Amino acid sequence: MSNPVYLALDLPQLDAAKALASRVKAHVGGVKLGLEFFCAHGHHGVHEIAHLGLPIFLDLKLHDIPNTVAGAMQAIHVLEPAIVTVHASGGRAMMEDAKAAASNGTKVVAVTMLTSMDNRDLERTGVKGGAHDQVMRLAELAEAAGLDGIVCSGQEVGAVHRQWKDGFFVVPGLRLPGNGAGDQKRVVTPRQARDDGASVLVIGRPISRADDPVAAAIAVEATL
Numbered sequence: 477m478s479n480p481v482y483l484a485l486d487l488p489q490l491d492a493a494k495a496l497a498s499r500v501k502a503h504v505g506g507v508k509l510g511l512e513f514f515c516a517h518g519h520h521g522v523h524e525i526a527h528l529g530l531p532i533f534l535d536l537k538l539h540d541i542p543n544t545v546a547g548a549m550q551a552i553h554v555l556e557p558a559i560v561t562v563h564a565s566g567g568r569a570m571m572e573d574a575k576a577a578a579s580n581g582t583k584v585v586a587v588t589m590l591t592s593m594d595n596r597d598l599e600r601t602g603v604k605g606g607a608h609d610q611v612m613r614l615a616e617l618a619e620a621a622g623l624d625g626i627v628c629s630g631q632e633v634g635a636v637h638r639q640w641k642d643g644f645f646v647v648p649g650l651r652l653p654g655n656g657a658g659d660q661k662r663v664v665t666p667r668q669a670r671d672d673g674a675s676v677l678v679i680g681r682p683i684s685r686a687d688d689p690v691a692a693a694i695a696v697e698a699t700l
């Protein structure tokens with residue numbers, strides 16, 4: 477089985493991001509480039525990281541009217557991402573158009589409820605029922621829209637996997653015992669997420685901010 481860990485390269489400097497990815501390359505299955513990286517380095521930065529030969533996950537969390545999101549998806553064809561994110565709360569038509577505009581080789585997955593939010597945060601946005609209900613509801617919408625899968629926390633992935641057997645599930649908010657949670661509120665271990673059905677394990681700071689990122693990546697790998 478290939479390594480399910482995607483390293484989140486949330487670093488402001490392109491050279492530092494390249495150096496880090498190059499150091500841990502043998503111990504991860506891909507790299508995730510998010511808003512911080514893409515806003516700072518754009519297409520050029522993605523091409524630079526792609527030279528390392530790892531699959532690229534573009535975590536752009538697109539969320540706009542369907543026509544705009546479809547245009548953005550077309551604009552990133554050239555980058556050949558393995559995975560791209562949109563927000564499920566953008567609605568069914570937006571997700572359908574995003575998937576239709578994506579390259580054949582790109583998995584389009586919908587962010588359900590950010591792992592930095594708990595039930596109280598969700599309620600403050602006007603949504604009642606808690607994380608489990610919200611994730612299940614948006615997973616159903618994403619599947620109906622023809623997406624490949626969703627992003628959710630490890631606390632919900634088991635339930636979603638039982639409902640959507642062939643879905644592709646991206647799980648961030650992962651920590652080994654002893655790692656600080658930081659701003660993440662719905663956290664599990666990489667092993668628990670994998671055992672519950674995660675397809676991709678997204679890990680950032682526990683590796684990127686470790687004193688020894690290679691040792692940290694090996695420590696994660698050893699638990700899987």
Ligand SMILES: O=c1ccn([C@@H]2O[C@H](COP(=O)(O)O)[C@@H](O)[C@H]2O)c(=O)[nH]1
Nearest residue numbers: 484510589590591648649678679680681
């Ligand atoms: O719900 C979500 C969606 C995306 N993310 C992203 O994953 C990484 C997690 O980084 P850590 O340093 O391991 O906390 C980060 O790039 C987020 O933008 C998420 O955390 N939660």
